[in-house]
Amino acid sequence: MPSLDSLPVLDFSRLSAGPEEATQFRNDLRDAMHEVGFLYLAGHGVPQELTDAMLSVSRRFFDLPEDVKLAVENIHSPQFRGYTRMGGELTDGGVDWREQIDIGVDRDIVAPGPGVADYWRLEGPNLWPEGLPEMRAVVSEWTERLSAISLELLRALALSLGAPGDTFDAAFAAQAFPVLKIVRYPGESDPEPKQGVGSHRDGGVLTLLLVEPEKGGLQVEYQGKWIDAPQVPGTFVVNIGEMLELATNGYLKATLHRVISPLRGTDRISLPFFFNPALDSTMPQLAVSPEFQSKARGLSVDPGNSPILQTYGDNALRYRIRAHPNVVAAQHADLLVD
């Protein structure tokens, strides 16, 4: 396999440029997600004004007084929504130098009871900060747009592997569980690099990441080396999560990545959007055609050596528990008993 200096770039608009171009796009998408598991997506059609509005509201959020942010801290949310203070998150056994707000779909809480799976604890309301009423509308439009692109990408991937295009539709139809994180990495590297977020694979299906213009820091593992993935104007970084690796028996790759803190005196905002299916969905095992099946690598195990779980909600809860022990202590102490 060739070495690589930067992630491949794909133009999403090729998907609507006639059947031949669409087929070629789907094949390129499949090959990039098999080889690297990461790419830059250009031509996605999300208006620049919407992107600017998202970045601007994100900055305004982080500029809120500390007590306003702490009023929506995730320790108040059994659903792990809301604000994570600096140093309040662990990845790969180390502290992440980032603050963030997690926003999902506002839904009713699922009442606990016999036979009700633990992962239903993740369903419930968001925590919205005081003084930023415009945040909801922008986030909701962002979530809608990015969900639509993600579903198109999943359809393209399914078709490219010889499976029906609608293979994934049902898992996302009724109660999809996307999560948007709005993240700020303060300047901690001096210049000795500090952990912005530690090395990990994403636990969901597909991630679309927007990074502030001109910011670097993201690194992607390829053939045992870290490739820098700086922001490229007009693109999202798109990567495969563990559930899609599971669905393709490892043909598509959930790739390790991490973020190095920016240099002191600077910071970096990024918006990872995790496109996830309903909590009780099991990823359909894709009918990958034999040509590809023979090249499937089987599944990776995550750095903690725990295998990927079949039901999405179990995976999601496991990730949350590992990353936010303080929320578990405050809201889910019963899960720690055995």
Ligand SMILES: O=C(O)CCC(=O)C(=O)O
């Ligand atoms: O901020 C970034 O560039 C990536 C963040 C990330 O990988 C994550 O939150 O899962």
Ligand SMILES: [Fe+2]
């Ligand atoms: Fe990630």
